[in-house]
Amino acid sequence: MIQEAISVAPQLAVSPIAEILWLIPALPIVAAGLGALRKQAGRKTAATLAIGSLSFSLLLSLFAFVHVLSDWINGVATREIANFTWIQFGATNVDLGWVLDPLSAIILVMVSFVGLLIFIYSIGYMKHDENSTRFFCFMSLFAGAMLGVVIANSLLLLFMCWEIVGLTSYLLIGFWYQRPAAAAAAKKAFLTTRIGDVFFLLGIVWLFAQTGTLLLYNNGAGSIESSSLSLLLSQPAALGLTAASAIGLLIFAGAVGKSGQLPLHVWLPDAMEGPTPVSALIHAATMVAAGVYLIARVYPLMAAGALAGGTTTALTVVTWVGATTAVFAALIAVAQNDIKRILAYSTVSQLGYMMAGLGMGGVAVGIFHLITHAFFKALLFLGAGSVIHGCHEEQNVRRMGGLKADMPLTFAAYGIGMLALCGFPLLSGFWSKDGILEAAQHWSVAQTPFYMLVIGALLTAFYMTRQVAYVFFGHWRGGKLAHESPALMTVPLAFLAFFALALGFIGTPAWPWFRAFLDGRAAGFAWSGFMEPGLLTLMGTSTVVVLLGIILAWQLYGDRSPKPTAPDALEKIAPIVWGWLNNKFYVDEFYGVTVIAFYGWWARVSDWLDRRIWGGAIAGVAWAFGMGARLNRFLDTNVVDGGFDKGCEELTVGGGLLSRVQTGRVQTYLRILALAVVALAAILIWSSRA
Amino acid sequence: MTPLTGYLLVAALLFSIGLAGALTRRNAILVLIGIELMLNAANLNLIAFWRYGPHPEALTGMMFAIFSIAVAAAEAAVGLGLVIQIHRHAHTTDLDQMNRMKG
Amino acid sequence: MIETCDQIFVLLQHWLVSFLPASWQPAAGVLLSVAAIVCVFPALFAVAVLLERKGLARIQNRLGPNRVGPFGLFQPIADAIKSLTKEDIVPQSADAAVHFLAPVLLVITVFMGFAVLPMGRNMVLVDLDAGLLLYFAMGASSELAVFMAGWSSRNKYSLLGAMRAVAQMISYEVPLLLSSVAVVMITGSLSLTKIVEAQNHYTWGLPHWYIFTPWGFAGFLMYAIATTAETNRSPFDLPEGESELVAGYHTEYSGFKFALFFLGEYVAMFSISGLGTTLFLGGWSAPFSFLTWVPSWIWFFSKLMLSIFVFIWMRGTLPRLRQDQLMNFAWKFVLPMCLVNLLAAGLWRFMGDGWLRWVVCSAILIAAYAGMGLAEMRKQRLGPRSYRYAE
């Protein structure tokens, strides 16, 4: 299902809000810079700076959103761009710029709003950390860079912000760098995402070489507008791909790294070593969504050349990768015991959904799930943070239990988040996941992704129920008793819970406002939206699947409170499967014995080559020279020296004479200088007289 | 003799006196004084040329002299600072003894 | 009549000169003015010395000179006779020529400053375009006289006093110049008569003196501080700190030469007060528009004597500073403050009329003052003493 081309009138005058759109990322970045100048003790200033700047960004984002919204109500599809030349060499310009359209507007609001809530939550969470100034500084920098990714109208600007995002992710995962695990996880995240980024950069360079511009939109001259696209389609690349598809796949590789898709998903669960607000902000709500957003942003490139109802190689790859990731990560999540790790794999899985949605249903389907997911996953992470905080830094779900009495607020919020994630009817996750399933059902290439996603939904319901059963039901199995978190942490939870409940209603089949908004069409309310053939059946199926997952899990785990050391209920049934799942399909180990082992081997080979081959060659040369030298010495002492000594004596005498010129006396130099002046002046006057 | 010739001759004389001092005195400070005298002679030249030149309203010579005065002040400050430091180091300001680079 | 009173000295000069042939008249006029200055200020010196001794005595709760004449009023005459008749001692090892030249040079340079000072309407010796520059050039030259006196005496107290005095005068010359530059910036001229003219008009009966502007007020304070240091007056009188250096650079002077130094110092005080009056206090202009009928020179000398009184008052009130405190104060407080004041004056000039420039300039100056003051208060601890010139 390919998005119809929107007719956008060339934008001549840019509205004031689009003019100052750069302020949205600039404010948090400036705040980060100012915060970096503060002492570690100045935590209040740092937090105030971060939250203040992000509040302003949110305000501006809301203005931008309202502007786009009012345009939309007036029947205009907004796309306002502001470009400028950054570097100019020869006839080539490197342009940067930003764009305001429905997509960027809605993501801006989402990122700044969720970010703000998480910032506020962090005040409570990081209260006892002595480095919280650094924390807020990094968080602001991250928020600024992420907002920069969102507004970028140039792949280069996008890539710069993308890399800053990667950097801050590294810094924040390794925030507690005293822990070896955190340091290792940060390194892993950085290196793994770098693999994707290299491909991304290759794609950018290729695109630049082909089209001569990196601007996405430039009144018809941008790289993903029709003129460039037709040029790209006409260029064949290898393996029967067009240049458009090949570049699209390269860019997708960047998204794979950032969004934790197979096979580069390994960093995301490890990234949970960072502080929980970081996990919530970066590794659930925003940064990992950057990959999805990137695909949505360059969607015209990905979809270039597709016929109506058809698809392209790039989109097919996106779909398959997404669907596989969705099931794969959900399977792993079933057998994890760390509360944040479960959520991390769940995030990977949901990102797979988004990718699949993008691949099969277009921008609106994927982004809708991105938005709803951002809210309920942030909610879940913050809830998990609240649980961890309340349980005195305990992360193993099997050492918890019965928290619904101790932490009622957290429980309520977490429950809502869990149901939304499962896709429980009428909650936000239900509507967005349904959109993806519907798109999968109608996909023209294959039906397999549809079934995979349904199985994924079942697994999602299963592992979330398992987790909730472990954490909140049964009786307390940990050490020190848990306590409810402060209001500073629960109030953001309540906000997020509200959105997890209600946000889905902007994209129901009866009122597909979200899609209409993104596509720039009018949205009407009609119950008949539900009456499309197969839709009700689909909704029924997914409801049944979800309920099935919940009931299954409840049967296995509900109210049981097994001992933390006892084997898991699933482990009793199928120990081998459990082992595979618990060990994450041994992907890390697989990489360990393949990629890393290869590097190790290669390093050893290089070392050997260095020592034996090159070193040997050099040693041989040295030996040869040594022999030559001995010969020389023989000749020297017996033949040359006699004559040479004589010559040297002469030279010494000459040098001694010459060195008198270099006396080290200032006045001598001055004297010579004056003499030279006299000589020059005399010559000049003499010659002018003649 | 035109007025300008007179000024130029005075300047030349002053310059030569400064040069002679710089070439013959032992003390580094006096060498610096000699150089100051040479600079001043040049200033006199500049002002004289400005006064009797074809375009005094352009102020070129005058400006040159003013800037030269400013630069000379800087030169004196740094030069004397160096002399003081050398004195601290080598306990002499006698140029005849200051012919080694090794301290 | 009012006009005549105001211009009485000018008219007198013209009348006297008119007896001479026309070609001699300009030179004779100048000579006459010089003579007047050279007579008036030493007379004022006598008055000021008496005033100082009596005033200080009042402050210190004693009587002061009261033997010669009624209330000791003829004391200066007695002093003068005494110093002129005392033996003129030159130390044996002293550099006689330099020892002799130093007081002469001091008095000459100090009197040169009056050449450009307008002491009343039309009462200026030479109205130079670069008058202020001449004044400061002469002020700078007097440092050399002080050095000559100290060095030629071949006495360590003299030398130390001279070095202290020169270092102090150089240090405070910078803020002195900078605070004057603010006035020059606003007036747009280095000519002192123009500076007075610029201040000589009134709004609602009140004069437009520069001291009544934020930058002018701050500048005047800086100027007053720098002036006190420049004239080696208490609390900046370290160069002649009796408890440390006997009498500073004129320890080895006696008799007439000592009197010259004494005279030079007081005349320097007069001239620098006169300059301050000209720059900030409206020179010879009246303080209220309804008082403009009073002759201008009366105003000038009233303001001058007021400044002298403040000098005496300060001497009676404040204790002496230490050398490092003095230097720190100059370079770390007065100088930055003067630079900020320059900024304020620049803003004042370019912001145009209106209340806004008052607010902005005042805010800048108060903020700078408060900031630097607080910073100084914070490091209350006194640093290690270090005397550069006593090594």
Add this chain to the structure above:
Amino acid sequence: MSIVFYLLAALTVAGGLAAMLLKNMVHCVLALTVAFAGLALLFLKLDAQFAGFAQILVYIGAVAILVVFAILLTRGSETPKDGVFSRSWLIGLVIAAAVFAVLGWAVLQSARVLPHETAIPVVTVKQIGAALVGRYVLPLEIVAVLLTAAMIGAVIVAMHENVGHEKEGSK
């Protein structure tokens, strides 16, 4: 050529000669100030009021004092035992004489083409100021930077290596 010019020229040259010939270095500096003063008066004679006063302010007020400080700090006020002139003073003198000969020759050679009395240029301080911040603003800025650098450099060079915070009394 007026009598005033000859007097001033004689004063200046005498000051310069004395500055280079006297044995006592403080006397040299005092003679130098005489030369500076003479030059300043020559500037005034050339109707360069501003330059003349600036000359007094900078050279007599600052440079001379600075030299005096340097002399006292290097104990240079005592006359050295082994003569004040360097061993090769004769060569220096000859070279200086040669330079003067060349310069004087050049001046006299060109005397024919030099202009005679010209109108006195009227230059106000205001014009000089306008030129400084107008046409010559770049040199002005550079000189400002140079002076700042020189000041910092002089302070650092003259500072004791082992003194942490220093009170600098000189410009």
